[in-house]
Amino acid sequence: MALEHHPAHVLVPERDLGYRSFEIRTLTPHIGAELRGIDLAQPLSSEQDKELRRALHDWKVLVFPDQDLSAEQHKTLGAHFGRLHVHPQLRGADMKHPEILPVITNKDSLFTAGDGWHADVTCEEIPLMGSMLYIRETPECGGGDTLYADMCMAYELLSEPMKQFLSGLTAIHDGAGPYSEQHAMGIGRPAPGEDYPRAQHPVIVRHPETGQKLLYVNSGFTTRIVELSAAESRSVLDLLFRHVESNPKLCCRVHWAPKTLTFWDNRSTQHRAIWDYHPHARVGGRVSILAEARPSA
Numbered sequence: 001m002a003l004e005h006h007p008a009h010v011l012v013p014e015r016d017l018g019y020r021s022f023e024i025r026t027l028t029p030h031i032g033a034e035l036r037g038i039d040l041a042q043p044l045s046s047e048q049d050k051e052l053r054r055a056l057h058d059w060k061v062l063v064f065p066d067q068d069l070s071a072e073q074h075k076t077l078g079a080h081f082g083r084l085h086v087h088p089q090l091r092g093a094d095m096k097h098p099e100i101l102p103v104i105t106n107k108d109s110l111f112t113a114g115d116g117w118h119a120d121v122t123c124e125e126i127p128l129m130g131s132m133l134y135i136r137e138t139p140e141c142g143g144g145d146t147l148y149a150d151m152c153m154a155y156e157l158l159s160e161p162m163k164q165f166l167s168g169l170t171a172i173h174d175g176a177g178p179y180s181e182q183h184a185m186g187i188g189r190p191a192p193g194e195d196y197p198r199a200q201h202p203v204i205v206r207h208p209e210t211g212q213k214l215l216y217v218n219s220g221f222t223t224r225i226v227e228l229s230a231a232e233s234r235s236v237l238d239l240l241f242r243h244v245e246s247n248p249k250l251c252c253r254v255h256w257a258p259k260t261l262t263f264w265d266n267r268s269t270q271h272r273a274i275w276d277y278h279p280h281a282r283v284g285g286r287v288s289i290l291a292e293a294r295p296s297a
């Protein structure tokens, strides 16, 4: 009996690497690029804006080494691309820059943010178009890299029957899981009178700018496929999470040096921080940019 064809590869895309505003070095043939020769502390020109958006659509994860950014400049850069998000754990917090989520891990940390495959805060009704993590201090022992996975490719690598099965399904993304675990450790709680965010999104989403289809469930936040029984939902989600976790060709790995900023498209990627440097420290902050609308199929 002949095996049905299903995709083992996504062909290397032919992308225009001609940019006038910066030099580009790609990290893999599919996802991730390092950009040099652009100063993110300065206002972006319209050519830089256009080329950065094209690079983000094509490469999904943009790494900018050697950037000197104050907190204000980090926020201004984020605000260039849209409205800044305030993380649910920082709402109502008495801090100077609530739009900057501290990403700090040291010898006393009980966990590190993002230590598991996820996209940021997909539990919000209107999630993020992107995030910008600026790392100021890296562990002196090395390590502390971040893995990013391409969710358009994750979709393309599914078989046609699986794509058809998933299209039209929706899933619950619940902040109570990850955030209440941290809350139990005494970290970040919702503002008084607020609950952890919870939202329902399509399992397969169309990227609002590129039109590409992508897989939009992640093990950090997605708890249930609404149209399936609890047991079916658990099995299908586990299968999809494994599809992402076990497929290295979806991934690029970002190695941080102090003063590196990475800007990722939070719709077409997932990521995972690697905590391999305990008891050393890694210090930075994340600015996140709200999407303009709910994810849609």
Ligand code: SIN
Residues within 6 Å of the ligand: 103, 113, 114, 115, 120, 131, 133, 145, 146, 271, 272, 273, 274, 286
């Ligand atoms: C995050 O999940 O936004 C943090 C990622 C990292 O620390 O590398």
